[in-house]
Amino acid sequence: MITLSLGSPREFSMRSRLLLFVLLALLGIPSSADAQVDTFQFDTEEQQQRFRHLSDILRCPMCQNTNLTGSTGGVAEDLRREIHRMIMEGLSDADIEQFMFDRYGDFIFYRPRLTAETLLLWFGPLIFLFIGGIVAYGIVRRATPMSDAGVPLDKSQQERLEKLLENKR
């Protein structure tokens, strides 16, 4: 922790508040100020939740490392408006995701759909883990007999061993 010569208790609380703010900023914990979303009217809480969820999981095609919730890009603004419209028209989340997919493809999803094309993306790491496991298993299995007993000693070795044990006594 940071130690500084501290002034009055009031100053301390200012400081810790500032510190907290800096830490949160560094951690990238989103505060409500990041969201670009709160200008839409919904009939129900559930609709609003769905809107939040969809804008969180969909990626802005222009500013590629933000979701629709966080993006100030023009196209993100338009897409949020479209999501709002479709929710109000009673379309399901699956319909809305399909709408986005038809226009922007897998890129629009942070979590790509499971299709033939994305199969390697989804299971590639598992395949590598599996290969690594096999290799590790092979190495361990081959290494074991070397360190283990069970290799019979020949006659001279046996005699030497007994002599050594004798001496010990």
Next chain:
Amino acid sequence: MSRLKYFVPVIVFLGLAVVLWRGLYLDPKELPSMLIDKPMPEFALTTVDDESVSNADLPDQIFLLNIWGSYCLPCLIEHPTLMRLSEEGEIPVVGVNYRDRKDLAQDWLVDNGNPFSFSILDESGRFGIDLGVYGAPETYLVDANGVIRFRHVSVLDETVWQEEFVPAIAELRAGSGQ
């Protein structure tokens, strides 16, 4: 054979390295369009000059669909190329004035010249969404049947025209005898 297996990790590494090395030079801004080989989305809108347009007004030959806006600086860079293509009659160019204001769009065309047969006015960006547009400039190559065949994201200069569009158009013409 038993010696060979010691080289397997090296081969796997080299394979992976080649794939990742190529990946370094891919432009992450160039997303594949979902509309390739799909018909132009249906539209019934107005032009920048207040005339109503729909799919029926599109050229019945191979043409370019260029997404532009008066705010768009790269559009100025590609503008001379679009002007040349249009003036020399090489290919018709239809504009989509994307997320712009009509008066600003009109001024821009007066100031810089108008290479477009007409410009579809898309102030809301709604038509852009149907095209899968994510920002001007983008240029689509559409065939005589109104099917989208190719998309280029960002500036269409003479180099891009020669290296990407000319071969794509030649291929289309060869394929359909147009």
